[in-house]
Amino acid sequence: MHNGKARAFTNIALIKYWGKKDPKLILPMNSSLSLTLDAFYTETSVSFSKDYTEDLFYLDGYLQEGEKKMQKVSRLLNLARKQAGIYDHAVVHSHNFVPTAAGLASSASGLAALAGACNEALALNLSSTELSRFARKGSGSACRSIYGGFAEWKKGDSDQTSFALPVDANQWENELAMIFIITNDKAKKISSRNGMQQTVETSLYYNDWLKAAEADIKTAKNAIANQDFHALGEVIEANCLKMHATTLAATPPFSYWTPDSLKAMNKVYEMRQNGQNCYFTMDAGPNVKVLCPKKDSQKIYNDLQKEFSEQQLVLAHAGKGIESLETEVSK
Numbered sequence: 001m002h003n004g005k006a007r008a009f010t011n012i013a014l015i016k017y018w019g020k021k022d023p024k025l026i027l028p029m030n031s032s033l034s035l036t037l038d039a040f041y042t043e044t045s046v047s048f049s050k051d052y053t054e055d056l057f058y059l060d061g062y063l064q065e066g067e068k069k070m071q072k073v074s075r076l077l078n079l080a081r082k083q084a085g086i087y088d089h090a091v092v093h094s095h096n097f098v099p100t101a102a103g104l105a106s107s108a109s110g111l112a113a114l115a116g117a118c119n120e121a122l123a124l125n126l127s128s129t130e131l132s133r134f135a136r137k138g139s140g141s142a143c144r145s146i147y148g149g150f151a152e153w154k155k156g157d158s159d160q161t162s163f164a165l166p167v168d169a170n171q172w173e174n175e176l177a178m179i180f181i182i183t184n185d186k187a188k189k190i191s192s193r194n195g196m197q198q199t200v201e202t203s204l205y206y207n208d209w210l211k212a213a214e215a216d217i218k219t220a221k222n223a224i225a226n227q228d229f230h231a232l233g234e235v236i237e238a239n240c241l242k243m244h245a246t247t248l249a250a251t252p253p254f255s256y257w258t259p260d261s262l263k264a265m266n267k268v269y270e271m272r273q274n275g276q277n278c279y280f281t282m283d284a285g286p287n288v289k290v291l292c293p294k295k296d297s298q299k300i301y302n303d304l305q306k307e308f309s310e311q312q313l314v315l316a317h318a319g320k321g322i323e324s325l326e327t328e329v330s331k
């Protein structure tokens with residue numbers, strides 16, 4: 001029996017990963033930049049044993065059945081077994097820690113935690129770079145959750161050269177906050193995996209997105225180096241809008257926005273006009289995330305409470321990188 005356990009925090013992309021050059025290896029079309037946050041995380045344990053007859057994956061206590069639900073987990077288990085030279089099946093227990101029941105489960109923290117747990121269980125002794133590369137093959141965004149604070153996923157052009165690295169901000173990340181506005185959408189969603197694929201294949205604006213993303217990442221890194229909140233805010237908000245614009249020009253067109261998303265974006269514009277320091281970003285879903293200086297976060301939170309209920313709002317700060325956890329001793 002080989003046991004391992006790890007905790008990984010989720011990350012939110014400030015400059016988005018949107019499109020794959022190689023869907024099998026998960027090589028992205030563009031580099032991306034994220035902030036790891038403290039409010040959402042996943043703890044995952046894995047045990048490999050000759051006694052098991054199949055791989056089993058429990059998420060928050062519920063067995064996940066079927067190829068689709070097992071896809072990302074199976075991929076990492078197979079790669080881990082290959083690297084360790086074993087054939088044992090595995091049992092995975094994963095718990096998502098989220099402050100509300102609004103379904104903010106994240107494949108970034110989930111697959112990063114599984115990568116870390118496999119690394120521990122099979123004593124793979126992966127460096128951070130190797131662990132990032134390994135997590136990437138479960139889910140692209142997971143490669144950024146290896147690190148606390150800011151991280152850049154360098155797109156690379158091969159399995160070896162595509163991984164994330166920390167972006168040193170001289171602790172500036174600890175002066176920032178992000179407020180999640182959970183819009184509780186019930187509409188049918190297009191998964192990010194399918195949405196980005198459809199966009200790469202059909203969007204009229206996709207080439208322009210790629211050009212913009214490369215320029216935006218440079219601007220964002222300069223803003224971080226200069227600790228310039230407004231420069232960072234402007235580029236992340238514009239980058240998010242450009243990503244979402246590509247979906248409108250896909251065939252068939254689609255959008256992740258709902259009326260509540262627009263309400264939240266407009267609220268951010270209004271607060272900014274009134275002198276508040278805040279900018280939004282959105283991922284492949286209707287929730288809106290507001291970046292602001294930590295010192296202003298309570299006032300901005302209070303303003304948002306005029307439009308949204310307390311259950312819809314979550315205040316987060318910069319989170320830590322992946323951590324190994326103790327496993328129960330096996331008999």
Ligand code: 2P0
Pocket residue numbers: 012013015016017018026032107108138139140141142192193282283284
């Ligand atoms: C990101 N997203 O950079 C972008 C922005 C969504 C919008 O990474 O197919 O779950 O497993 O590599 O990482 C979500 O996509 O996709 C995502 P796969 P993933 O955070």
